[in-house]
Amino acid sequence: MAININRDEFPLKLYHATPRAMVGWGSYQMAGEEAKKIGIKHALLVTSGLKGTGIVEEIKGVLNYAGVEVTIYDKVTSNPKDYEVHDAYKLYKEAQCDGYVSVGGGSSHDCCKGARIVDSQNGRSIREFYGMNEFAEPINIPHLAITTTCGTGAETTYATVITDTDRKYKLLIFEPSAYATRAIVDPALIRTLPPKLTAFTGIDALCHAVEAYTSRLNVVASWGFALHAIQLIGKNLREAFGNGNNAEARENMAWAQYCAGHAINSAGACVVHAIAHSLGGLLDAPHGLCNSIGLVPVQRYNMVACPERYADIGRALGVDTTGMTTVQAAERALEELDKLIKDLEVTERFTDLGLEEQHIDTLADYACTDFASNINPRTVDKEVIKDLIRQCM
Numbered sequence: 001m002a003i004n005i006n007r008d009e010f011p012l013k014l015y016h017a018t019p020r021a022m023v024g025w026g027s028y029q030m031a032g033e034e035a036k037k038i039g040i041k042h043a044l045l046v047t048s049g050l051k052g053t054g055i056v057e058e059i060k061g062v063l064n065y066a067g068v069e070v071t072i073y074d075k076v077t078s079n080p081k082d083y084e085v086h087d088a089y090k091l092y093k094e095a096q097c098d099g100y101v102s103v104g105g106g107s108s109h110d111c112c113k114g115a116r117i118v119d120s121q122n123g124r125s126i127r128e129f130y131g132m133n134e135f136a137e138p139i140n141i142p143h144l145a146i147t148t149t150c151g152t153g154a155e156t157t158y159a160t161v162i163t164d165t166d167r168k169y170k171l172l173i174f175e176p177s178a179y180a181t182r183a184i185v186d187p188a189l190i191r192t193l194p195p196k197l198t199a200f201t202g203i204d205a206l207c208h209a210v211e212a213y214t215s216r217l218n219v220v221a222s223w224g225f226a227l228h229a230i231q232l233i234g235k236n237l238r239e240a241f242g243n244g245n246n247a248e249a250r251e252n253m254a255w256a257q258y259c260a261g262h263a264i265n266s267a268g269a270c271v272v273h274a275i276a277h278s279l280g281g282l283l284d285a286p287h288g289l290c291n292s293i294g295l296v297p298v299q300r301y302n303m304v305a306c307p308e309r310y311a312d313i314g315r316a317l318g319v320d321t322t323g324m325t326t327v328q329a330a331e332r333a334l335e336e337l338d339k340l341i342k343d344l345e346v347t348e349r350f351t352d353l354g355l356e357e358q359h360i361d362t363l364a365d366y367a368c369t370d371f372a373s374n375i376n377p378r379t380v381d382k383e384v385i386k387d388l389i390r391q392c393m
């Protein structure tokens, strides 16, 4: 057996580009002008519908006012499916659109990114792009991504996650040019998010930050984004959950999810996400809820691999670690994470998502093949993942 003389497991770092973004109250009103600037005359608006919020109608109006024609695809579901990607692409072609506008959270953005990938590759199946890609010609089809949740970060990332409905498996698709052309993050849109979804998507953002900060990829340039997102979430998520009209908390959560998106974009996610992807594919379980349940048990398992990073996470969450050892500070971070989950009244377990004992083996197999498991701070194998899943049941 050859001796490994490499200093690091992942010695070469990649820092991925992110789109120009407009962040702030009322930024959605610039959607029409932004769409025009990137060359869109007829947009396919890709969304889950956001029923009852008036957001889709409002943004359609803003686009129309700027002279941008709009065709709407509003059939995106959570854990966006392969056939939804192709339905959106088909509608795009039929309506002779020349650019994409996604409106919503991660599902809408990812479905849109998927349709755009298919579009750029002459209609090939989205399933063909599972894993790492690097297209000979970078994607140059315009895409404006408008975010309405405080969790996704998908408006700023290059990864696309789509469910293969035959295998019931979430495909992680990495293509360096798949990020949106421009992004809009408007707290006014995020303000419509009900408390439960505020909690679940906010914890998803927290997972992005914690996993990016602890991942074995060690992308130092992402750490500042990650720690700042953790700090913002620690200070604001409870308030945004408790009072959706708290403007300061909503704005800070908008920044938090954006910073966490930047962090995960290059530093990656770990086992909380590997398990959530598996549950999303197999049982169509909501991503943010899966992460909210999995966050603490996985961090407890991971802590021994990098206690100093957990100590930093504790300080970002407001813990005064003066006089503590590194391990004591790391333990306090875990307590803070647990307290946050409890304050947000996340009482669900994986069994509430339909998980039964018979699913565990397949679920663990899926999670082991997920790239996020390879970069988890502490080594995992199938038995470890099965144990972590059982802790969440």
Ligand SMILES: [Fe+2]
Pocket: 204, 205, 207, 208, 273, 287
């Ligand atoms: Fe996520």
